[in-house]
Amino acid sequence: MYIAIAGNIGSGKTTLTEILTKRYAAKAYYEDLANPYISDFYEDMGRWSFHLQLWFLGSRIQQTLTMLADEQDNIVQDRTIYEDAHIFADNLHAMGLMAxxxxxxxxxxxxxxxxxxxxxxxxxxxxxxxxxxxxxIKMRGREYEQNIDEEYLQRLNDKYNHWIENIYEGRVLVVDKxxxxxxxxxxxxxxxxASVEEMCTGKRQL
Structure with a gap:
């Protein structure tokens, strides 16, 4: 079973990934935060947006290929390649921060x-x-996240909701945090x- 966790910055993806990994004796694949552009990006989004997103895209593809070669029955992934494109890159372009x-x-x-x-x-x-x-975000205390603008988070939320409702075609379970x-x-x-195990056939609210 391949479970992916999607959600905005600070939504609890990593925590849920840890919980489900233990629950299903699964192997976890976490978002790689070693992106060398991430601190620069939060200082100057327009300058570093393309570099940041391209690095994340490559990292996510490499991770997924590793998952495909894995013999684990159950896998839990923290954030997906779809979010990189349809949420973050799309939002940066819409804001004029990516050419x-x-x-x-x-x-x-x-x-x-x-x-x-x-x-x-x-x-x-x-x-x-x-x-x-x-x-x-404040509770977990990552220094580079502390100055994230609330309007930026709201724009990402809007992108996420549009993506879930209009673009993504797979099975979705919505959890209202x-x-x-x-x-x-x-x-x-x-x-x-229980909902995951039913292998939802459509969008479902918890």
Whole structure:
């Protein structure tokens, strides 16, 4: 079973990945935060947006190819290649922080590569309001995230909701983090797992 966790910055992807990995004796694949452009990007998004996104795209493809070669029955992935393109790169382009020429080049590479990769059996979308995201970002204390603009997070939320509702074609389980905080109430994990195990045939609200 291939489970992917999608969601905005600070939505709880890594925490849920850890929980589900233990629950299913799965192998976890986390977002690679060793991107050498990430600190520069948060200082000057326009200057470093293309470099940042291209590095993440390459890292995600490499990770997925490793997953394909893995003999594990269950895999949980923290963030997907689809988010890199349809959320982050698209948003940077819309904000004028990635040139159209760079964005077109990026999307050509993404479209070729994503066509060769398998979709998750279930994608769990962690939906959260900006105040919830900000609280989590402050709590985990990553220095380069502390000055993220609330408007930027809201734009990403809008992109995520549009992607889930209009673009992504696989099985989706939506978890509303404002209501269903699985960290505060571990019983919610049982409900998430029950839904995952039903192998949802469409978009579903927890």
């Amino acid at each position: 159209s020429r760079d964005f077109d080049t990026y999307m050509k590479m993404f479209n070729i590569e994503q066509a060769l990769l398998p979709k998750p059996d279930v994608l769990i979308y962690l939906k959260a309001s900006v105040p919830t995201l900000i609280a989590q 404002d209501v269903d905080d699985f960290i505060a109430d571990p019983t919610i994990i049982d409900r998430i797992c």
